[in-house]
Amino acid sequence: VVWPTSRHASSLPWRARKWWRGGRTFRRDVDRAPAGMMSVARIISIVVLGLLLGASASAQRRERQARDGNVSVEPERIGVDLFYGGLAPRVHATVPKGYQVAIRLMGKRGRVELKTKGKVWGVLWMNVGEVTLESAPTAYLLATSVPLAELAPEAELDRFDLGYGALARHAGPEAAAFEQFVKLKQQEGVYRIDENAVRVQPFGSKQASATVSLPLPARTPVGEYTVDVIGFEHGHGHEIGTASLRLEQAGLVRALRSLAADRSLVYGFAAVLVAIVAGVLTGLLFGRKASGPH
Amino acid sequence: MPMHVVVGTSLFQILFTCINVTVLQSYMNHTVDFILALMLLVGSAVGAQIGTRIGKRLKAEQLKILMAVVVLGVMGKMLLGLLLEPDVLVAYAGGH
Numbered sequence: 477v478v479w480p481t482s483r484h485a486s487s488l489p490w491r492a493r494k495w496w497r498g499g500r501t502f503r504r505d506v507d508r509a510p511a512g513m514m515s516v517a518r519i520i521s522i523v524v525l526g527l528l529l530g531a532s533a534s535a536q537r538r539e540r541q542a543r544d545g546n547v548s549v550e551p552e553r554i555g556v557d558l559f560y561g562g563l564a565p566r567v568h569a570t571v572p573k574g575y576q577v578a579i580r581l582m583g584k585r586g587r588v589e590l591k592t593k594g595k596v597w598g599v600l601w602m603n604v605g606e607v608t609l610e611s612a613p614t615a616y617l618l619a620t621s622v623p624l625a626e627l628a629p630e631a632e633l634d635r636f637d638l639g640y641g642a643l644a645r646h647a648g649p650e651a652a653a654f655e656q657f658v659k660l661k662q663q664e665g666v667y668r669i670d671e672n673a674v675r676v677q678p679f680g681s682k683q684a685s686a687t688v689s690l691p692l693p694a695r696t697p698v699g700e701y702t703v704d705v706i707g708f709e710h711g712h713g714h715e716i717g718t719a720s721l722r723l724e725q726a727g728l729v730r731a732l733r734s735l736a737a738d739r740s741l742v743y744g745f746a747a748v749l750v751a752i753v754a755g756v757l758t759g760l761l762f763g764r765k766a767s768g769p770h
Numbered sequence: 771m772p773m774h775v776v777v778g779t780s781l782f783q784i785l786f787t788c789i790n791v792t793v794l795q796s797y798m799n800h801t802v803d804f805i806l807a808l809m810l811l812v813g814s815a816v817g818a819q820i821g822t823r824i825g826k827r828l829k830a831e832q833l834k835i836l837m838a839v840v841v842l843g844v845m846g847k848m849l850l851g852l853l854l855e856p857d858v859l860v861a862y863a864g865g866h
Contacts, residue, residue: 589863656860744796758815
Protein backbone atom coordinates (compact mmCIF):
# COMPACT_ATOMS: atom_id res chain seq x y z
CA VAL A 477 0.00 0.00 0.00
CA VAL A 478 1.32 3.42 -0.92
CA TRP A 479 0.44 6.01 1.72
CA PRO A 480 0.17 9.48 0.29
CA THR A 481 2.10 12.36 1.83
CA SER A 482 0.77 15.89 1.98
CA ARG A 483 2.98 16.61 -1.05
CA HIS A 484 0.91 14.18 -3.11
CA ALA A 485 -2.43 15.44 -1.90
CA SER A 486 -2.67 18.23 -4.47
CA SER A 487 -2.39 15.73 -7.36
CA LEU A 488 -5.30 13.58 -6.12
CA PRO A 489 -8.86 13.82 -7.40
CA TRP A 490 -11.25 16.06 -5.49
CA ARG A 491 -13.08 13.33 -3.55
CA ALA A 492 -9.91 11.56 -2.47
CA ARG A 493 -8.38 14.92 -1.51
CA LYS A 494 -11.32 15.58 0.74
CA TRP A 495 -10.80 12.20 2.38
CA TRP A 496 -7.10 12.85 2.84
CA ARG A 497 -7.66 16.23 4.46
CA GLY A 498 -10.49 14.85 6.61
CA GLY A 499 -13.12 16.56 4.42
CA ARG A 500 -16.78 16.36 5.35
CA THR A 501 -18.14 14.70 2.20
CA PHE A 502 -16.41 11.36 2.70
CA ARG A 503 -16.86 11.36 6.48
CA ARG A 504 -20.59 11.90 6.14
CA ASP A 505 -20.85 8.80 3.89
CA VAL A 506 -18.76 6.73 6.24
CA ASP A 507 -20.61 7.80 9.39
CA ARG A 508 -23.85 6.40 8.01
CA ALA A 509 -22.32 3.05 6.98
CA PRO A 510 -22.03 0.04 9.32
CA ALA A 511 -18.57 -0.97 10.67
CA GLY A 512 -17.96 -3.77 8.07
CA MET A 513 -18.92 -1.51 5.20
CA MET A 514 -16.67 1.17 6.61
CA SER A 515 -13.56 -1.04 6.50
CA VAL A 516 -14.41 -2.24 2.96
CA ALA A 517 -14.88 1.35 1.85
CA ARG A 518 -11.54 2.27 3.41
CA ILE A 519 -9.72 -0.64 1.70
CA ILE A 520 -11.25 0.30 -1.66
CA SER A 521 -10.20 3.92 -1.10
CA ILE A 522 -6.64 2.87 -0.31
CA VAL A 523 -6.45 0.64 -3.40
CA VAL A 524 -7.83 3.44 -5.59
CA LEU A 525 -5.35 5.89 -4.06
CA GLY A 526 -2.49 3.45 -4.70
CA LEU A 527 -3.53 3.04 -8.34
CA LEU A 528 -3.84 6.79 -8.81
CA LEU A 529 -0.42 7.42 -7.32
CA GLY A 530 1.10 4.62 -9.43
CA ALA A 531 -0.42 6.10 -12.58
CA SER A 532 0.78 9.53 -11.55
CA ALA A 533 4.38 8.25 -11.01
CA SER A 534 4.30 6.50 -14.38
CA ALA A 535 3.07 9.64 -16.11
CA GLN A 536 5.78 11.68 -14.37
CA ARG A 537 8.44 9.22 -15.58
CA ARG A 538 7.15 9.56 -19.15
CA GLU A 539 7.12 13.34 -18.85
CA ARG A 540 10.69 13.31 -17.51
CA GLN A 541 11.74 11.03 -20.34
CA ALA A 542 10.16 13.32 -22.92
CA ARG A 543 11.85 16.34 -21.31
CA ASP A 544 15.33 14.81 -20.80
CA GLY A 545 15.56 13.04 -24.13
CA ASN A 546 13.94 10.18 -25.98
CA VAL A 547 16.16 7.37 -24.71
CA SER A 548 17.24 6.40 -21.22
CA VAL A 549 19.22 3.44 -19.88
CA GLU A 550 19.04 2.23 -16.30
CA PRO A 551 21.67 1.87 -14.93
CA GLU A 552 23.97 4.03 -17.05
CA ARG A 553 27.10 2.73 -15.30
CA ILE A 554 27.79 -0.84 -14.32
CA GLY A 555 30.62 -1.71 -11.94
CA VAL A 556 32.34 -5.00 -12.69
CA ASP A 557 33.63 -6.30 -9.36
CA LEU A 558 34.77 -9.71 -8.15
CA PHE A 559 31.24 -11.11 -7.91
CA TYR A 560 29.79 -9.53 -11.07
CA GLY A 561 27.71 -12.11 -12.88
CA GLY A 562 26.13 -10.04 -15.65
CA LEU A 563 23.25 -7.58 -15.65
CA ALA A 564 20.32 -6.61 -17.87
CA PRO A 565 20.10 -2.81 -18.15
CA ARG A 566 16.64 -1.52 -18.99
CA VAL A 567 16.17 0.77 -21.97
CA HIS A 568 13.20 3.15 -22.18
CA ALA A 569 12.39 5.24 -25.21
CA THR A 570 9.56 7.46 -26.33
CA VAL A 571 8.59 6.92 -29.96
CA PRO A 572 5.81 8.22 -32.17
CA LYS A 573 2.63 6.15 -31.97
CA GLY A 574 2.39 3.41 -34.59
CA TYR A 575 6.15 2.98 -35.02
CA GLN A 576 7.89 -0.38 -34.82
CA VAL A 577 11.10 -0.22 -32.81
CA ALA A 578 14.64 -1.62 -32.91
CA ILE A 579 16.93 -1.08 -29.91
CA ARG A 580 20.61 -1.78 -30.50
CA LEU A 581 23.46 -1.88 -27.98
CA MET A 582 26.86 -1.84 -29.62
CA GLY A 583 30.45 -1.73 -28.38
CA LYS A 584 33.42 -0.09 -30.05
CA ARG A 585 34.43 -1.43 -33.42
CA GLY A 586 37.95 -2.69 -33.88
CA ARG A 587 40.26 -5.16 -35.63
CA VAL A 588 39.95 -8.77 -34.56
CA GLU A 589 42.59 -11.38 -35.38
CA LEU A 590 41.36 -14.93 -35.59
CA LYS A 591 42.78 -18.38 -36.20
CA THR A 592 40.85 -20.47 -38.67
CA LYS A 593 40.39 -24.20 -38.25
CA GLY A 594 40.45 -26.71 -41.05
CA LYS A 595 41.11 -30.39 -41.78
CA VAL A 596 44.71 -31.54 -41.94
CA TRP A 597 45.45 -34.84 -43.77
CA GLY A 598 41.71 -35.20 -44.19
CA VAL A 599 41.28 -36.34 -40.59
CA LEU A 600 42.41 -33.84 -37.95
CA TRP A 601 40.78 -30.49 -37.20
CA MET A 602 43.57 -28.03 -36.47
CA ASN A 603 44.45 -24.34 -36.81
CA VAL A 604 45.30 -23.84 -40.46
CA GLY A 605 45.54 -20.09 -40.93
CA GLU A 606 44.85 -16.61 -39.67
CA VAL A 607 42.28 -14.03 -40.70
CA THR A 608 41.71 -10.41 -39.69
CA LEU A 609 38.29 -8.77 -39.42
CA GLU A 610 38.72 -5.06 -40.01
CA SER A 611 35.76 -3.76 -38.06
CA ALA A 612 33.81 -5.82 -35.55
CA PRO A 613 32.07 -4.49 -32.43
CA THR A 614 33.04 -5.87 -29.01
CA ALA A 615 29.37 -6.54 -28.25
CA TYR A 616 26.16 -6.40 -30.26
CA LEU A 617 22.73 -6.80 -28.69
CA LEU A 618 19.69 -6.10 -30.82
CA ALA A 619 16.05 -6.24 -29.75
CA THR A 620 13.09 -5.51 -32.00
CA SER A 621 9.34 -5.16 -31.58
CA VAL A 622 8.61 -7.36 -34.64
CA PRO A 623 10.73 -9.90 -36.56
CA LEU A 624 13.66 -8.22 -38.31
CA ALA A 625 12.42 -9.24 -41.76
CA GLU A 626 9.09 -7.45 -41.14
CA LEU A 627 10.76 -4.30 -39.84
CA ALA A 628 12.22 -2.96 -43.09
CA PRO A 629 13.88 -4.05 -46.36
CA GLU A 630 17.50 -5.26 -46.13
CA ALA A 631 18.98 -2.02 -47.50
CA GLU A 632 17.21 0.01 -44.83
CA LEU A 633 18.36 -2.40 -42.08
CA ASP A 634 21.94 -2.07 -43.40
CA ARG A 635 21.71 1.71 -43.12
CA PHE A 636 21.20 1.39 -39.36
CA ASP A 637 23.56 -1.60 -38.77
CA LEU A 638 20.68 -3.87 -37.87
CA GLY A 639 21.32 -7.60 -38.11
CA TYR A 640 24.44 -9.68 -38.59
CA GLY A 641 24.27 -9.21 -42.36
CA ALA A 642 24.80 -5.46 -41.91
CA LEU A 643 27.74 -6.06 -39.56
CA ALA A 644 29.33 -8.51 -42.00
CA ARG A 645 29.41 -5.84 -44.73
CA HIS A 646 31.53 -3.60 -42.43
CA ALA A 647 33.83 -6.40 -41.33
CA GLY A 648 35.74 -6.72 -44.58
CA PRO A 649 35.96 -9.31 -47.30
CA GLU A 650 36.11 -12.31 -44.95
CA ALA A 651 32.37 -13.07 -44.91
CA ALA A 652 32.74 -16.77 -44.04
CA ALA A 653 35.10 -15.98 -41.17
CA PHE A 654 32.72 -13.31 -39.89
CA GLU A 655 29.88 -15.81 -39.83
CA GLN A 656 31.99 -18.09 -37.63
CA PHE A 657 33.06 -15.11 -35.51
CA VAL A 658 29.37 -14.32 -34.86
CA LYS A 659 28.89 -17.93 -33.69
CA LEU A 660 31.86 -17.54 -31.34
CA LYS A 661 30.44 -14.31 -29.91
CA GLN A 662 26.96 -15.83 -29.62
CA GLN A 663 28.44 -18.63 -27.52
CA GLU A 664 29.94 -15.96 -25.25
CA GLY A 665 26.54 -14.24 -25.11
CA VAL A 666 27.82 -10.85 -26.31
CA TYR A 667 26.18 -11.04 -29.76
CA ARG A 668 22.45 -11.56 -29.60
CA ILE A 669 19.29 -10.72 -31.56
CA ASP A 670 15.95 -10.89 -29.75
CA GLU A 671 13.00 -10.42 -32.09
CA ASN A 672 9.61 -9.42 -30.62
CA ALA A 673 11.37 -8.48 -27.36
CA VAL A 674 10.68 -4.72 -27.34
CA ARG A 675 7.40 -3.83 -25.61
CA VAL A 676 5.68 -0.87 -27.25
CA GLN A 677 2.81 0.71 -25.31
CA PRO A 678 0.93 3.73 -26.63
CA PHE A 679 0.28 6.63 -24.30
CA GLY A 680 -1.46 9.87 -25.10
CA SER A 681 -2.68 10.46 -28.62
CA LYS A 682 0.66 10.65 -30.43
CA GLN A 683 3.29 8.77 -28.46
CA ALA A 684 4.28 5.31 -27.32
CA SER A 685 6.83 4.04 -24.86
CA ALA A 686 9.26 1.30 -25.91
CA THR A 687 11.02 -0.76 -23.24
CA VAL A 688 13.37 -3.71 -23.26
CA SER A 689 15.97 -5.35 -21.02
CA LEU A 690 19.26 -6.13 -22.75
CA PRO A 691 21.08 -8.99 -21.03
CA LEU A 692 24.81 -8.31 -20.70
CA PRO A 693 26.66 -11.49 -19.68
CA ALA A 694 29.57 -11.53 -17.24
CA ARG A 695 32.01 -11.85 -20.17
CA THR A 696 31.04 -8.51 -21.73
CA PRO A 697 34.26 -6.49 -22.09
CA VAL A 698 34.49 -3.30 -20.03
CA GLY A 699 34.18 -0.06 -21.99
CA GLU A 700 31.74 2.41 -23.48
CA TYR A 701 28.59 1.18 -25.25
CA THR A 702 26.04 3.10 -27.24
CA VAL A 703 22.35 2.31 -27.18
CA ASP A 704 20.51 3.45 -30.30
CA VAL A 705 16.77 3.43 -30.76
CA ILE A 706 15.45 3.36 -34.31
CA GLY A 707 11.78 3.70 -35.13
CA PHE A 708 10.28 2.26 -38.31
CA GLU A 709 7.21 3.44 -40.14
CA HIS A 710 6.13 1.65 -43.32
CA GLY A 711 9.63 0.20 -43.71
CA HIS A 712 11.46 3.52 -43.33
CA GLY A 713 13.79 4.02 -40.39
CA HIS A 714 14.10 7.15 -38.23
CA GLU A 715 16.72 7.79 -35.55
CA ILE A 716 14.81 8.24 -32.30
CA GLY A 717 17.74 8.79 -29.97
CA THR A 718 20.94 7.53 -28.43
CA ALA A 719 22.12 6.85 -24.90
CA SER A 720 25.38 5.55 -23.53
CA LEU A 721 26.22 2.80 -21.10
CA ARG A 722 29.55 2.29 -19.37
CA LEU A 723 30.95 -0.93 -17.99
CA GLU A 724 33.89 -0.29 -15.68
CA GLN A 725 35.97 -2.29 -13.28
CA ALA A 726 35.24 -1.70 -9.61
CA GLY A 727 36.47 -2.68 -6.17
CA LEU A 728 39.24 -5.27 -5.86
CA VAL A 729 39.26 -5.99 -9.60
CA ARG A 730 39.96 -2.33 -10.34
CA ALA A 731 42.62 -2.05 -7.63
CA LEU A 732 44.45 -5.17 -8.87
CA ARG A 733 44.27 -4.04 -12.48
CA SER A 734 45.71 -0.61 -11.74
CA LEU A 735 48.46 -2.19 -9.60
CA ALA A 736 49.30 -4.67 -12.39
CA ALA A 737 49.34 -1.92 -15.02
CA ASP A 738 50.98 0.97 -13.13
CA ARG A 739 53.24 -0.82 -10.64
CA SER A 740 53.88 -4.14 -12.30
CA LEU A 741 57.09 -4.87 -10.36
CA VAL A 742 55.31 -4.37 -7.01
CA TYR A 743 52.46 -6.52 -8.32
CA GLY A 744 54.90 -9.30 -9.25
CA PHE A 745 56.57 -9.32 -5.82
CA ALA A 746 53.17 -9.12 -4.10
CA ALA A 747 52.02 -12.16 -6.10
CA VAL A 748 55.13 -14.10 -5.00
CA LEU A 749 54.64 -13.04 -1.37
CA VAL A 750 50.98 -14.07 -1.37
CA ALA A 751 51.90 -17.43 -2.95
CA ILE A 752 54.56 -18.10 -0.28
CA VAL A 753 52.23 -17.04 2.57
CA ALA A 754 49.44 -19.21 1.12
CA GLY A 755 51.87 -22.15 0.91
CA VAL A 756 52.96 -21.68 4.53
CA LEU A 757 49.32 -21.40 5.66
CA THR A 758 48.42 -24.58 3.75
CA GLY A 759 51.32 -26.34 5.45
CA LEU A 760 50.18 -25.12 8.86
CA LEU A 761 46.57 -26.10 8.25
CA PHE A 762 47.05 -29.50 6.63
CA GLY A 763 50.71 -30.39 7.18
CA ARG A 764 51.93 -32.97 9.62
CA LYS A 765 55.16 -33.02 11.55
CA ALA A 766 57.90 -35.05 9.82
CA SER A 767 58.94 -38.12 11.73
CA GLY A 768 62.48 -38.20 10.37
CA PRO A 769 64.09 -38.46 6.92
CA HIS A 770 62.05 -40.27 4.23
CA MET B 771 73.01 -38.58 -3.68
CA PRO B 772 70.27 -39.77 -1.29
CA MET B 773 66.76 -39.55 -2.75
CA HIS B 774 65.27 -37.36 0.01
CA VAL B 775 68.07 -34.79 -0.50
CA VAL B 776 67.35 -34.73 -4.23
CA VAL B 777 63.66 -33.92 -3.68
CA GLY B 778 64.31 -31.10 -1.19
CA THR B 779 67.13 -29.56 -3.22
CA SER B 780 65.11 -29.68 -6.43
CA LEU B 781 62.12 -27.99 -4.77
CA PHE B 782 64.41 -25.31 -3.30
CA GLN B 783 65.94 -24.34 -6.65
CA ILE B 784 62.54 -24.44 -8.39
CA LEU B 785 61.29 -21.90 -5.83
CA PHE B 786 63.82 -19.29 -7.06
CA THR B 787 63.10 -20.03 -10.70
CA CYS B 788 59.36 -19.59 -10.03
CA ILE B 789 59.87 -16.30 -8.17
CA ASN B 790 62.03 -14.98 -11.01
CA VAL B 791 59.56 -16.02 -13.73
CA THR B 792 56.51 -14.71 -11.81
CA VAL B 793 58.07 -11.26 -11.26
CA LEU B 794 59.26 -11.03 -14.87
CA GLN B 795 55.89 -12.14 -16.29
CA SER B 796 54.18 -9.49 -14.16
CA TYR B 797 56.64 -6.79 -15.16
CA MET B 798 57.15 -7.53 -18.84
CA ASN B 799 53.95 -9.19 -20.08
CA HIS B 800 51.29 -8.42 -17.43
CA THR B 801 50.16 -12.02 -17.56
CA VAL B 802 49.84 -12.94 -13.88
CA ASP B 803 46.19 -13.30 -12.86
CA PHE B 804 46.18 -12.86 -9.11
CA ILE B 805 42.59 -14.00 -8.50
CA LEU B 806 42.90 -17.04 -10.75
CA ALA B 807 46.15 -18.03 -9.00
CA LEU B 808 44.48 -17.76 -5.58
CA MET B 809 41.56 -19.90 -6.72
CA LEU B 810 43.96 -22.53 -8.10
CA LEU B 811 45.93 -22.43 -4.86
CA VAL B 812 42.88 -22.98 -2.67
CA GLY B 813 41.59 -25.71 -5.00
CA SER B 814 44.90 -27.59 -5.12
CA ALA B 815 45.47 -27.26 -1.34
CA VAL B 816 42.05 -28.71 -0.53
CA GLY B 817 42.19 -31.25 -3.39
CA ALA B 818 45.59 -32.52 -2.27
CA GLN B 819 44.24 -33.28 1.20
CA ILE B 820 41.27 -35.19 -0.21
CA GLY B 821 43.54 -37.02 -2.68
CA THR B 822 45.95 -38.01 0.09
CA ARG B 823 43.14 -39.47 2.22
CA ILE B 824 41.65 -41.41 -0.70
CA GLY B 825 45.11 -42.57 -1.79
CA LYS B 826 45.79 -44.07 1.61
CA ARG B 827 42.75 -46.34 1.34
CA LEU B 828 43.70 -47.68 -2.10
CA LYS B 829 46.23 -50.37 -2.99
CA ALA B 830 49.21 -49.53 -5.23
CA GLU B 831 47.67 -51.40 -8.20
CA GLN B 832 44.36 -49.60 -7.79
CA LEU B 833 46.19 -46.25 -7.76
CA LYS B 834 48.01 -47.21 -10.97
CA ILE B 835 44.70 -48.14 -12.65
CA LEU B 836 43.10 -44.88 -11.47
CA MET B 837 46.01 -42.84 -12.81
CA ALA B 838 45.93 -44.71 -16.13
CA VAL B 839 42.17 -44.11 -16.47
CA VAL B 840 42.63 -40.36 -15.85
CA VAL B 841 45.47 -40.13 -18.40
CA LEU B 842 43.52 -42.17 -20.97
CA GLY B 843 40.40 -40.05 -20.38
CA VAL B 844 42.32 -36.83 -21.05
CA MET B 845 43.93 -38.40 -24.11
CA GLY B 846 40.51 -39.50 -25.41
CA LYS B 847 39.10 -36.00 -24.95
CA MET B 848 42.01 -34.45 -26.83
CA LEU B 849 41.69 -36.99 -29.63
CA LEU B 850 37.94 -36.32 -29.98
CA GLY B 851 38.73 -32.59 -30.11
CA LEU B 852 40.96 -33.26 -33.09
CA LEU B 853 38.70 -35.74 -34.90
CA LEU B 854 35.23 -34.15 -34.47
CA GLU B 855 34.32 -31.01 -36.37
CA PRO B 856 34.28 -28.05 -33.93
CA ASP B 857 31.07 -25.98 -33.50
CA VAL B 858 32.97 -22.82 -34.40
CA LEU B 859 35.69 -22.85 -37.03
CA VAL B 860 37.59 -19.82 -35.68
CA ALA B 861 39.37 -19.01 -32.43
CA TYR B 862 40.91 -15.84 -31.06
CA ALA B 863 44.53 -15.41 -32.09
CA GLY B 864 47.04 -14.30 -29.48
CA GLY B 865 46.15 -16.70 -26.68
CA HIS B 866 42.68 -15.39 -25.73
